[in-house]
Amino acid sequence: MIGRRRKQVMNAVQLSLILIAILIMLVPIAWIFMAAFKNHIDVFQLKLFFTPTLKNFGTVFEPPFYLGHKLMNSTIVAFVTVVLAIPIATMAAYSFSRFRLTGETTMLVVILATQFVPAVVIILPFFVMFRDIGLLDTRIGLILVNLAIVMPFAIWMIKGFIDGIPLDTEEAAMVDGSSRLQVIRNIVLPMAAPGLLTAGIFCFIIAWNEFLFALILTNKDAVTLPIGLALFKAEEGDLWNLLSAAGIIIMLPMFVLALIIRKYFVQGMTMGAVR
């Protein structure tokens, strides 16, 4: 009986902790969500009931903010990053997973280790280098930087998915008459597809949210959305209503992608051998 009581108490504690965590995470988002539909004067009043307005979403695209241009930059940079990263990472991951490479472990660890270098440490060399070869404030420059950021992550993640494909299946395909490339196209890619999609979405999210490099390496032409947020300052202080509207524009694709991932992530994890 005592054990059962204790279990109930534990459950209650657990539940409250979860609720607190959810609250801490959701309150700022809820605040932003409301602020985005408020007038400037209403922002600092914690009113739950107010006359919502869509005006903010128009204003952010107008001069002097030009959010459209930044939205464009962010979209292009994140999209091209993913489109380049996934095929390259897939090839690398396949090699790591299926072939015995000399220094394989070392390479894998080094690839992972690049993730441990704090961005602030290498950002200055990047700045100098990009200035010298004229990549400063260009989308190509940003795409290169983002590739460097997402590749290790993508390689490791996709390698995990390919490791999960039984070798038997590939060998059967080879004996059945496929070349190595046909094996990859007909067997590995379809079986790893949910994994590739998941990895692609994660890379997109990372590239979309990337802040530090974009802050230092761009100033006008290639400015992305997260940097654009800093523009919403005026003499009267931070324009929180506009900031929030822009914030929602940034978050919206993330919500959609998160929903897609949720579906495929599980599928990607559980898809595997048929024995």
Next chain:
Amino acid sequence: MAEVILKNLTKQWGDFVAVDGQSLEVSDKEFLVLLGPSGCGKTTTMRMIAGLEEPTEGEIWIGDRMVNDDLPKDRDVAMVFQNYGLYPHMTIFDNIAYPLRVRGTPGSEIEPRVRKAAEQVELTQFLERRPKALSGGQRQRVALARAIVRTPKVFLMDEPLSNLDAKLRVTMRAELKHLSRELKVTTVYVTHDQIEAMTLADRVAVMKDGVIQQLGSPDEIYNDPANLFVAGFIGSPAMNLINGSIQGGQFVTTGGTQLVPVGGDDRKEVVLGVRADDIRVSEAGQGNIDVPIYAFENTGEATLLTVQWGRQRVIAKGDRYLRKEQDDMIGIALNPEHLYLFDPNTGSRIRT
């Protein structure tokens, strides 16, 4: 349509020798079974023939071509894997059709050939399913259908019946035999089930530790084992192996003085092999010697009598209606036509 020739084939992983200088000729249309205990190198041999494993040494010939440097796809073999190796993202139809499609078979031919193969293994009602939705036995049949949908030079089958239940295994065995006589394609078949080997094979190669111990027809393997290992491995129940010596043409057990005439020169150490079927069971006093029953087993189709002979136990097969009790005395007589002598140190057969 081709013979498979292995010349001095060796596979090593570091110091470990999985296949040791194996030479073997499988003739055209022959059904050859590689038989041996777990880990003796059967799968490794087969994977080398398929091109999935690179030999450390030696040559592999398929037809009149040395295929050592050919990719698996260019060897024109079809393989049934020990773990099926099905394509989980394709339907059964597409699984079976894959070898045809990837080899560029014209589209109009694919459908009828897949249906025919599916019919041969009785899978027609599952063609739209995915492998995940099939039972182990059905998956194994998909793997089989995928192999027979083409007419390759060689079939390679790695324990294709191992995951079936006992009953299905017997039916599938007969189907496989029927199919193989119908298709007439050179086949290398791996198993550790000796009944499968005996029933399916034209010839059996018995392997141990990466070395072929004996190569011959099922009859030869069963009735004329080349050495102690083959003698002990083939047959169920296993052949009785009794330690003793030869004195004046008589076999004397190590512990006792019981005698059986075997002929040949005197030898200090010798192993006498005799199958359970070749021991005649009778009432006490009517055989060569009288022995007590250690255990009496009734399998339904026959009775198995384990008897205590000196310090050793020997299994004899009795009539299916024979009824005895533990510790009863019975007489046994060894059939002198079917006794085998082995050197216990080298394991080789002593022929007198």
